[in-house]
Amino acid sequence: MRDDIIGTVVQRKRPVHCDFIAKASLDVHDALEQRSSSGVADRSRPARIPANSGKCSTMQRPLTMQEIRAIADKDTMGKLHAIMKAHRDRRNLIQQRHIRKKKKKMQDLVDSIPKLRNEIEQLQLQRFTLRERLPKESAWFVAVEYFRVLQYGLSGLEAAQERFLNFLSASMAPDIETGNASGLQDLVRSWKIFTQAFPDCHIQLQGLKQLTRGALVATTSTRVTLTHHTLQYLFRSLADDNKTLSKRRKEIVAKVVDQHIVMRGSVRFDWDETTKRVVGLHSHTDMLTPMLNLLGSLEDVSLVFSHAAITLDGTFIPIKPPSE
Numbered sequence: 001m002r003d004d005i006i007g008t009v010v011q012r013k014r015p016v017h018c019d020f021i022a023k024a025s026l027d028v029h030d031a032l033e034q035r036s037s038s039g040v041a042d043r044s045r046p047a048r049i050p051a052n053s054g055k056c057s058t059m060q061r062p063l064t065m066q067e068i069r070a071i072a073d074k075d076t077m078g079k080l081h082a083i084m085k086a087h088r089d090r091r092n093l094i095q096q097r098h099i100r101k102k103k104k105k106m107q108d109l110v111d112s113i114p115k116l117r118n119e120i121e122q123l124q125l126q127r128f129t130l131r132e133r134l135p136k137e138s139a140w141f142v143a144v145e146y147f148r149v150l151q152y153g154l155s156g157l158e159a160a161q162e163r164f165l166n167f168l169s170a171s172m173a174p175d176i177e178t179g180n181a182s183g184l185q186d187l188v189r190s191w192k193i194f195t196q197a198f199p200d201c202h203i204q205l206q207g208l209k210q211l212t213r214g215a216l217v218a219t220t221s222t223r224v225t226l227t228h229h230t231l232q233y234l235f236r237s238l239a240d241d242n243k244t245l246s247k248r249r250k251e252i253v254a255k256v257v258d259q260h261i262v263m264r265g266s267v268r269f270d271w272d273e274t275t276k277r278v279v280g281l282h283s284h285t286d287m288l289t290p291m292l293n294l295l296g297s298l299e300d301v302s303l304v305f306s307h308a309a310i311t312l313d314g315t316f317i318p319i320k321p322p323s324e
Helices: 020-039 065-071 074-135 138-148 160-171 185-196 228-234 248-257 287-293 298-305
Strands: 171-176 202-212 217-228 260-273 276-285
Touching: 065 074, 138 160, 138 202, 138 217, 138 260, 160 171, 160 185, 160 276, 171 185, 217 228, 248 287, 248 298, 260 287, 287 298
Parallel strands: 171 276
Antiparallel strands: 202 217, 217 260, 260 276
């Protein structure tokens, strides 16, 4: 039987989302050509399958299973089903492989937990060992111990405050200079105000550097949250109970309340080698940078710190905070 009896089948471009059916269709056409060359033909079936150019969803649609069954013999359908089964098996294999990878990743995470815990314990042990190796009567030891004790502020527990005061008495001069104040009691009072204003504070010692034989500088990172409680203690002009808040001040409050900020700072320890005590403790905290990032305006920052109980460098102004 001649090829023109079956008709000319124009080769179509395979759409990207029809690869499998298009391949199967080509296999069917190949099978039909083999039947035509062997002299087997069924004139009662359609003479040709229209092959138009255009979009895959309309003009270049793949053959449906009904159309394939109408033109394919049993052997061809067997091949088609085999192809479909092979594709299903391949998809299942890929899916199972993906599931195994996810399970392995999860198991690896679970297995890594004991290892991480062990590493944490080792690091804590190293830190403790290094601290113990420091001479007890040195500026280095006092600085490390100072930030260890105060890493979460000054606890409100009476016993904790007593231990802190004992540490200060043993390592610092009674008349220690702290910038705008002097004496251990003023230092303790400042830490009480700071902790009351920032109850969730976290102070980290970033580094220590020897400036001179009698001076050591510590760099710090302090993370705090600006809450309504903070405004009540330090920024009275923005406090909730201030009924005369202007629209601008209310906008500022909305920007800062419940925001987390990180303040970089430094503390200089002045050491007296004769008495083996710290005689000067000078702190500086950069509050300007995080506040400027929050407010976006130096004018607004200035408004926040006007009449505040703390300055932009972290110095407390001797204003009695409101009672709890």
